[in-house]
Amino acid sequence: MDNEKSKDSEMRKKAEEILQGNFNPIKYTSKNVDEVIYELRVHQIELEMQNEELRVAQLKLEDSKHKYFDLYNYAPVGYFTLNKDGIILDVNLAGALLLGVERLNLQKSAFIQYIDPACRNEFHHHIMNVKKQRKDQTANIKLLKMNDPFYAHLETVKVLDNEGNLIEFRMSVFDINELKTTEEALKQIKHNLELKVEERTQELKSANEYNRSLIEASLDPLVTIGPDGKITDVNSSTEKFTGCTRNELIGSDFSDYFTEPEKAREGYQQVFKEGYVLDYPLEIKNKNRHTTPVLYNATVYKNKFNEVIGVFAAARDITGIKKAERKLIKYQDTLEKKVNERTKALKQSNKELKEFAYVASHDLKEPLRMITTFLQLLERRYKDKLDNEANDFIRFAVEGSKRMDNMINDLLEYSRIGNQEREFEYLQSEKLLDTVLMNLKSSITDTNAIITHDPLPLIFANEQLMIQLFQNIISNSIKYHGEKNPEIHISTDNANDEYIFIIKDNGIGMNQNHLKKIFTIFQRLHTREEYEGTGIGLAIVQKIVQKHRGKIWVESELGKGTTFYFTIPNKNY
Known part of the structure; x- marks a missing residue:
């Protein structure tokens, strides 16, 4: 507060100084008028100075905003903003790159669809913990990039309004797939190497000469290296690959026998530092300038006091593999x-x-x-x-002619399904079914049909095509109902990342020999006098299912009803 008063006082002094230099008093009969005018001009200058300060502050604020935007957008970590229902509100470039999806396509989509199905329940618990706890929460789960799973580390914090109500979630996403994979591989490698080293140590203690004969019998170049990088021992294969004798090799620098000496030096130094290397690529150079591509596997070896005294390295010739x-x-x-x-x-x-x-x-x-x-x-x-x-x-x-016109119209409709691009979105299956039942209300009432269904899932599909699919199958079940009133039940099953829709009726059924024909275009199993239609309805159904990357098949027995099965993938594709 005192600082503000001091600042105002300093500003007034500056304004008065400026005014003293430019002020030409207007002569009035009253001295008070000049004083008022003087005060007004001082305030005017103060306002102009304040406006200038505000303009400079505004420019600094805009500059800060641009810097923040760049930091956010080009950060190496994925940042996501989700609403309280888990819908993506915003994402930076790194986040879009992690999921392999354009930013605009990510916005307004559900974040859970980019989570591996096996980890979705774990993500749900993670969000519940974020809601309950004050501090940010972390979780390691598998996300999907172009349908391929990868490990990711999530750090999520909730954002509340002034009244303590949840507004949104802010999430940082780190790709730890390579870390996880390497971690698991290293654990196994380390375990295997420790077993081998222990076994080799025991063998060396009890039968050094026997082990030497085995080393010499190896077709792979084998060397031991001291802490100073000098070769302490070799086998005959090493002599063959380098063109040097054992006496020439022992005491020389290990890295001198490779096309990339510095890389070779870094390799054995890494062994001393980490305990081993696996499949380290190098090229051995021979005296005659011939080179051999190899993969080195190496580990440290210790004395009886458990002190590291050198590196044992084995090279595998990969000329044939190359x-x-x-x-x-x-x-x-x-x-x-x-x-x-x-x-x-x-x-x-x-x-x-x-x-x-x-x-x-x-x-x-x-x-x-x-x-x-x-x-x-x-x-x-x-x-x-x-x-x-x-x-x-x-x-x-x-x-x-009228039948031909109907067939042509149906053929045009069949052709449009394959030719036109369709918009896919998340749809409630039960709402689609309600629309179909409203469309078929007249025939349902005329036949006293009873149509029931189990809870139906959320699917990613085209609304118009799915309505047509359900309507064609259900209207078929109503049409071919026989003497009994139609009874139709719709249910679903979930298997292998897809929903299986099952539509079962109590109609007249079909002969087993006809099951493969019913999806053929213009295929009829009855005369026009018995049942009207062009015979293209189920061909259109099959086309719609294929458009959704699904499959359709039918089971039926004459006089015992028919069951249609079709699949819809249970994720965005």
Whole structure:
């Protein structure tokens, strides 16, 4: 408070000084008027100075905001802001990179869909702990990047408003997959090496000569290295690979026999520091300038006082592996090129086929409409002038034209499912079913159909197509109900990252020989006099399921009802 008063006083003094230099008093009859004007001008200058300070402060504030934005956006750690329902409100570039999804696609999506299904319950408990505790909470779980799981470390804190109500969660995400994988591998390697070293030590104590014969028998170059980097012993394979005798090698610098001496030196120093190295790549150089690619595995060895006295290193010749790798890379490049060419040709063929079906169906409608129109005109004008047989011929032709028009419309609809891009979103299956039942209300009432269902899941799908799918199957069950009133039950099962929808009815059923035919376009198992329709409804159903990357199949027995099964993946794809 005192600082503010002092600042105001200093500002007033500066304003008065400026005014003294520029002030030309206006002569009035009253001295008080000049004093008032003087005061007003002082205040005016004070205000101008305050405005300048505010402008400078505003520029500093904007600069700070830009710095904070850069720090947040380009930080090496993923930052996520979730609302209290777990929906992503904001994410930085590192977070989007961790999940392999564009930032705009992440926003407004549920964070749980990027968690491995096996870890979702653990994440739920983590969020519950964050809500209960004041401090930030941590958890190690598996997230999904392009459907591939990886380990991540989460640090989450809750954000409250002034009244203590939860507003949102702020989460830091660290990729620890490599750390976890390496940790597990190192534990196993360390365990294995410790067993081998202990076993080797016992063998050396009891049978040094026997062990020496085994070392000499090895085809791999074996060396021991002292703390100073000098070679203390070698086997005959080392002599062969380097072109030097045992006497020449012992006492020389280990790193001198490699194409990259510094890398070799770092390798054995790492062994002294960490206790071992595994599959350390180097190239041994021979006196004749021939080089051999090898992988070194090395560990420290100790004296009876458990003091490290050197490194034992074994090199595995990988010349054959390198050649095989080069051949494999070349083969993979050729194979990938062929696959890409075949895939491109197949996509083009499918595209042309879909376009042909759509255009052909569309172009057939106009001449068919003309035929129907003229037939109906012929019927109206000459109905009384023709005999009954001629009128029947005209009626048959009109009905046939109408059936053809219906088939073309169905074919166009079938073609659209494959051609059009559809928007996918999270949908409540039960709400979709409510819409279908409302659409089918008339036929449900006419047949006294009883339709029941178990709790149905949240799915990632296209709303219009899923309504059409449910409607086609349920209307089929109502249509082919036989003498009994239709009874239809819808349920689901969850297996292997997908939901299995089951629609079971008590209808007339089907012969086992017909089950493979029912999804064929325009396939009918009954005459038009028995049941109306074009026979394309189940073909459309199959197309919709395939559009959602699912499968569909049917089980049925004549006179005992039919059960349709179809799958929908239970995550975003």
